[in-house]
Amino acid sequence: MYDLAVFWDWLAFGVRWLHVITAIAWIGSSFYFIALDLGLRKADDLPPGAHGEEWQVHGGGFYHIRKFLVAPERMPEHLTWFKWESYSTWLSGFALLMIVYWAGGELYLIDQSKAELALWQGILISAATLSIGWLVYDRLCKSGLAERPTLLMVLLFGLLVVMGWALNQVFTGRAMMLHLGAFTATIMSANVFFIIIPNQKIVVADLRAGRAPDPKYGKIAKLRSTHNNYLTLPVLFLMLSNHYPLAFATQYNWIIAALVFLMGVTIRHYFNSLHARTGNPTWTWLVTALLFIAIMWLSTAPMHQQLEAADAAPLTAQEQRLAAAPGFAEAHDVVLGRCSMCHAREPVWEGILWAPKGVLLETEGDIARNARAIYLQAGVSHAMPPANVTFMEPEGRAAIVAWYRTATE
Numbered sequence: 129m130y131d132l133a134v135f136w137d138w139l140a141f142g143v144r145w146l147h148v149i150t151a152i153a154w155i156g157s158s159f160y161f162i163a164l165d166l167g168l169r170k171a172d173d174l175p176p177g178a179h180g181e182e183w184q185v186h187g188g189g190f191y192h193i194r195k196f197l198v199a200p201e202r203m204p205e206h207l208t209w210f211k212w213e214s215y216s217t218w219l220s221g222f223a224l225l226m227i228v229y230w231a232g233g234e235l236y237l238i239d240q241s242k243a244e245l246a247l248w249q250g251i252l253i254s255a256a257t258l259s260i261g262w263l264v265y266d267r268l269c270k271s272g273l274a275e276r277p278t279l280l281m282v283l284l285f286g287l288l289v290v291m292g293w294a295l296n297q298v299f300t301g302r303a304m305m306l307h308l309g310a311f312t313a314t315i316m317s318a319n320v321f322f323i324i325i326p327n328q329k330i331v332v333a334d335l336r337a338g339r340a341p342d343p344k345y346g347k348i349a350k351l352r353s354t355h356n357n358y359l360t361l362p363v364l365f366l367m368l369s370n371h372y373p374l375a376f377a378t379q380y381n382w383i384i385a386a387l388v389f390l391m392g393v394t395i396r397h398y399f400n401s402l403h404a405r406t407g408n409p410t411w412t413w414l415v416t417a418l419l420f421i422a423i424m425w426l427s428t429a430p431m432h433q434q435l436e437a438a439d440a441a442p443l444t445a446q447e448q449r450l451a452a453a454p455g456f457a458e459a460h461d462v463v464l465g466r467c468s469m470c471h472a473r474e475p476v477w478e479g480i481l482w483a484p485k486g487v488l489l490e491t492e493g494d495i496a497r498n499a500r501a502i503y504l505q506a507g508v509s510h511a512m513p514p515a516n517v518t519f520m521e522p523e524g525r526a527a528i529v530a531w532y533r534t535a536t537e
Contacts, residue, residue, distance in 0.1 A: 131533065137504055140227045147220040154213035155360055161210070162357050166403035168195055176201060198343050203335045211325050218317035222258075225310055229254065229303055234444050235497060239300045253298060254307060261291060261311045262318045274351060281393075284355065288312065288389055292382040301376035302369075302486070308385055309366030312359050319352035357400070361392040373486035374427040384423050391419045447496040453535030455527060456492075462524040463489050463502060466513055503532035 168180025174194065181194045229237045230251050238250040245253075264287060273280040291311055295304040327345035334341040365388045369375040375384060398412040443451065450456070470477045471489035487501065488494045495502065505512040506520065507528035513520055 131536075133500055133503060133532075133536070134508060136227070136231070140224065143220055143224045143227060147217065147224050150213060150216040150220055154217045155364070157210050157213055158356060158360060162353075162400065163403045164193065165195065166400055167405070198341045198346060199331050199335050203332065207332070209325065209328075211320055214317045214320040218313060221310060221313060225254070225306070229306065232500075234446065235500075237299060237303045239298070239303075240442070242296075243298045245298065250298070254303075257291065257295065257307055257311050258314045261287070262314055265315050266318070266322070269351065269355075274348070277351060277354070281355070281358070285386075285389055289382075289386045292385045296382045301378065301381040304381060305366050305369040305376045305385060309363050309369075312363050312366070316356045316359055316363070319356055323352045324349040358393055358396050359389075361395055362389045365392075371485065373482055373484070375423075377482075377486035378427045380426040384426050387419050387423050387426075391416050394419070443493055443496055447493070447499075450499045450532075450535045451492050451496040453531060455531030455534055456495075458527040459502075459531040460492060460495055462520065462527055463495050463506070466518040466520045466524065467502075467506070469518070470513075499532055499535070502528060507532060 164182060168182055171181055174181060177196045177198060177200060179195045179197045181192065184191045184193065233247045233250050237254065238245050238247065265284065268280060268283055268287075273283065288308065288311075292304060292308045295307050299307060327349045330345050331341040362385075366385065375381065378384065394412040394416045398409055401407050401409050467489045469475065470480045471483045471487050471494075473483070473488060473490065475481065475483060483489075487498055489498060489502070502512075507525050510516065510525070
């Protein structure tokens, strides 16, 4: 019952659940504080150093909030630090990256039709993108460009586009999207860990020592926090993209990713303007819609050359062992008869235009490459076919289970 494949899938589920929970906490607090910061109002009775205040009602009570640009005259006894939401999100995301894309690298990470790399080389590139990208971004922010925030954002956008294109030369489209999202999330979390929290601690230490805090630390933290605000929505799209092959399994997936970052800017600009009471820029709705239409159009670009290149990629040693294992012929016939009408290069099931999640199950190589997913989705569980629309019999599922377990003993 608790074989390795089942255990590993539940481990991935548990870590993904944790990642989603912590991400909700981080994004929720981020959106709240941005809205709060932009919505602060001036008042005649504000204490010295206070920038603005806000009255809010929630849960049957009233909240009176004031913001000090540097710090209050007297340090409060208790401070609530918003940092663990960010750290927990990044750590759980990194664990999920290792479980899905490093341990499952031969299937999900490296596209052998693009670059003939060993798994360890792909993992090395995967890890390097998270660190090198942050170092480049951090250097840009610490240069004179910090005084020209718009230009800095344009350069950051250029960096993200180049990163997406470069990753697409090596990784599968799914892995490219995920790693671009992980790279962006690393920038966001590193901003909190290396810049925002340390700067706040410097201010707190100055106050406790009786020194006047330097306002520059708050200004630096504010710049990084603004970047995080505009990057949040694209990260969510990229993290969810693995469920939609029209986003990742297309010829222009890296351009789609670039347009998603522009959509994040237009959406956040609209809400930031509303919160700041600086206008109602409804033009952003039109721009966002046009960008989304462009993404839809790009997603339908022909993929025949990509499919031919993928078919030409040789089977790995593990995949060859799966294809040669006893029971493969029986499992192959079951999958071909019950799954291939949807999971085909040209699906014949009505309403299905592209293979769900980009999974192809037509050839022996296809079935060997997706053996673990077939075992979990159609053998151990009854997730596939959906609602058992092709009437896969218990004997067919048993044949899949027997083949996979024999091949992986």
